[in-house]
Amino acid sequence: MSDLREAAVKVRENAHAPYSNFKVGAALRTASGAVFSGCNVENVAFPQGTCAEAGAIAAMVAAGEREIAEVYVVAGSDMPVTPCGGCRQKLAEFSGDLVSVTMATVAGKEQKMTMGDLLPGAFGAAHMQG
Ligand SMILES: O=c1ccn([C@H]2C[C@H](O)[C@@H](CO)O2)c(=O)[nH]1
Numbered sequence: 374m375s376d377l378r379e380a381a382v383k384v385r386e387n388a389h390a391p392y393s394n395f396k397v398g399a400a401l402r403t404a405s406g407a408v409f410s411g412c413n414v415e416n417v418a419f420p421q422g423t424c425a426e427a428g429a430i431a432a433m434v435a436a437g438e439r440e441i442a443e444v445y446v447v448a449g450s451d452m453p454v455t456p457c458g459g460c461r462q463k464l465a466e467f468s469g470d471l472v473s474v475t476m477a478t479v480a481g482k483e484q485k486m487t488m489g490d491l492l493p494g495a496f497g498a499a500h501m502q503g
């Protein structure tokens with residue numbers, strides 16, 4: 374098992390998902406080689422819940438890192454989980470278009486896409502010039 378998959382599968386066990394019963398784990402590697410992980414944290418006030426990817430990003434930024442090199446997301450579904458629209462934008466803040474995102478199931482099915490595939494034409498700093 375890759376180290377990223379191992380981290381994502383492990384952190385997924387800590388997910389707080391009593392409302393959807395859909396536990397998600399995310400792990401990312403930064404340019405320095407460090408690995409950060411996060412799980413979804415739901416709330417009884419449903420919109421206050423946060424995704425696994427957001428948790429991993431928060432851990433990365435809290436540790437002083439900002440450059441994502443690779444992402445791995447895992448859930449217990451039959452189909453590999455894909456990051457929601459909001460998480461695509463959150464990941465794009467710290468990832469180039471070529472960053473690989475592996476979407477996976479606990480059973481081991483994997484699908485890979487790049488950030489450019491997941492969020493084509495992403496809104497970025499260049500759009501705010503002028
Ligand atoms: O990539 C994804 C997709 C969904 N979820 C969470 C949000 C919510 O807690 C649950 C159901 O949508 O799964 C994630 O954490 N990451």
Ligand SMILES: [Zn+2]
Nearest residue numbers: 424457459460
């Ligand atoms: Zn999300």
